[in-house]
Amino acid sequence: MKLQCDVEVVNRMLPTFGMRSRGKGTRAVLSIGRHLDKTSQRSNVFMMICTAKDRAGSKYKLKDNIEKFFTWFVEEGKATVRLKEPAVDICLSKADANSLKNFLSAARLADRGSDASSLPLSTLTPVRARDVEQPKKKLTIVSKKDYPLTSNFPYSLEQLQVSYCKLSRVDMRMLSLKALRKLDLSNNHIKKLPATIGDLGCLSELVLHNNHLEAFSEALCLSTLQRTLQLLDLSQNRLQSLPAQFCQLRELVNLKLDDNELACLPFHVGRLSKLRFLSAAHNQLAVLPGDFRKLSLENLDLFGNPFIQPNPLDHTMRLTFPLPLQELASRAVSNLRIPYGPHLIPAHLCRDLEIAKTCDCGSVCISFYIKTAVSMNLHQVSHTVVLVDDMGGTDAPVQQHFCSLSCYSGFLDNSLQRGLR
Numbered sequence: 001m002k003l004q005c006d007v008e009v010v011n012r013m014l015p016t017f018g019m020r021s022r023g024k025g026t027r028a029v030l031s032i033g034r035h036l037d038k039t040s041q042r043s044n045v046f047m048m049i050c051t052a053k054d055r056a057g058s059k060y061k062l063k064d065n066i067e068k069f070f071t072w073f074v075e076e077g078k079a080t081v082r083l084k085e086p087a088v089d090i091c092l093s094k095a096d097a098n099s100l101k102n103f104l105s106a107a108r109l110a111d112r113g114s115d116a117s118s119l120p121l122s123t124l125t126p127v128r129a130r131d132v133e134q135p136k137k138k139l140t141i142v143s144k145k146d147y148p149l150t151s152n153f154p155y156s157l158e159q160l161q162v163s164y165c166k167l168s169r170v171d172m173r174m175l176s177l178k179a180l181r182k183l184d185l186s187n188n189h190i191k192k193l194p195a196t197i198g199d200l201g202c203l204s205e206l207v208l209h210n211n212h213l214e215a216f217s218e219a220l221c222l223s224t225l226q227r228t229l230q231l232l233d234l235s236q237n238r239l240q241s242l243p244a245q246f247c248q249l250r251e252l253v254n255l256k257l258d259d260n261e262l263a264c265l266p267f268h269v270g271r272l273s274k275l276r277f278l279s280a281a282h283n284q285l286a287v288l289p290g291d292f293r294k295l296s297l298e299n300l301d302l303f304g305n306p307f308i309q310p311n312p313l314d315h316t317m318r319l320t321f322p323l324p325l326q327e328l329a330s331r332a333v334s335n336l337r338i339p340y341g342p343h344l345i346p347a348h349l350c351r352d353l354e355i356a357k358t359c360d361c362g363s364v365c366i367s368f369y370i371k372t373a374v375s376m377n378l379h380q381v382s383h384t385v386v387l388v389d390d391m392g393g394t395d396a397p398v399q400q401h402f403c404s405l406s407c408y409s410g411f412l413d414n415s416l417q418r419g420l421r
Contacts, residue, residue, distance in 0.1 A: 001032040001120040003103040004131070005077065005095030007049055012087045025093050026051050027134050032106050033124040035059055045110040045119065050127040057126060062110035069108070074100055081107060094135070141165065153177060163187040170194055178202070186210055198223020205231040213237040221245035235259055244355060247271040258282055267355050270294025281305070281386070287373050287397045290357065293381065300382035302396060307388065310373040310397040312415050319368050319405065327368045334364035357401035360411055365403040373397040
């Protein structure tokens with residue numbers, strides 16, 4: 001039985017001499033196994049603690065020698081074993097909770113003098129240096145020859161970069177690193193992301209620059225990444241669109257979409273209320289969604305997109321007279337803020353309501369509307385704006401929807417009056 005964790009051996013006599021323990025554990029490997037007791041010349045079960053400074057290990061007899069176990073925080077990987085002789089407390093921390101429970105169970109059995117054949121004993125031998133190293137928090141691999149094929153990634157990693165390794169898919173071993181906060185898989189050949197990336201509950205930065213991605217799945221948008229992801233780099237891929245659910249990633253602060261094939265940004269991009277840095281240069285954007293006006297950015301880069309020249313008279317007419325009953329009902333649900341869900345109305349109607357458009361008058365339209373594009377100075381949504389074109393412009397076209405002919409004609413009248421001024 002072996003256990004890797006941080007250990008501090010505290011002498012209970014220290015306070016008698018006016019001294020205190022360090023209060024800080026050292027990385028160690030604990031083993032329970034047989035050893036010849038020099039005093040009795042009999043083989044007994046001992047606990048051995050090996051550290052980087054003492055790889056040969058210190059041994060403590062277990063049979064009838066444990067005064068008490070302190071296990072209040074065992075679920076957090078912490079426990080203390082109090083020995084009678086010597087008078088020390090062995091304080092364990094940063095252990096895997098299940099491994100710690102198993103180790104303590106074996107120690108209890110050894111203390112009671114259980115038959116050794118029923119104990120999961122180990123050989124009490126010196127440990128290797130790498131077994132008692134401090135847990136590794138950061139690992140960078142930028143060469144295929146350095147990529148681990150036969151060994152696992154250190155479980156304690158918080159930052160992992162694997163670049164220039166020609167990976168065609170995400171290694172599933174990475175997805176077991178529950179402490180991971182930053183995952184950088186840039187400059188590989190990854191075509192598809194597994195939905196299980198969303199199970200990395202601490203992930204705040206995901207860098208996928210320069211891969212072969214063709215999609216970003218709905219499942220990822222609806223995973224725990226909604227609550228943790230702050231930086232997402234999808235630049236230099238093959239993305240043509242992003243799902244409507246992308247705007248569920250509401251913790252995003254920095255989003256990089258440069259050098260893709262995006263024809264449009266997500267309809268409800270304005271829901272990314274924490275977004276401060278957005279770059280989507282060199283895509284195929286012709287117009288920005290109306291929700292773009294709701295953003296409040298510090299830096300915006302949309303250079304190199306084929307934006308259209310907006311003309312309020314150029315419009316798309318999607319109105320019928322009279323309006324269908326379904327459209328009228330959907331508008332009423334949105335305008336009156338009536339609660340809805342797939343348990344109340346069909347799922348396809350829920351999806352329609354999720355992409356409702358807001359007219360200039362404040363009312364909502366769903367599938368029937370008039371659509372045009374108007375020019376907007378991007379400084380209205382961002383403190384710093386990279387020029388949109390080589391002419392030095394900072395204006396871009398933004399979609400605008402109207403729920404009725406009267407709203408559209410009122411908009412044209414106002415536009416004409418502004419032009420005459």
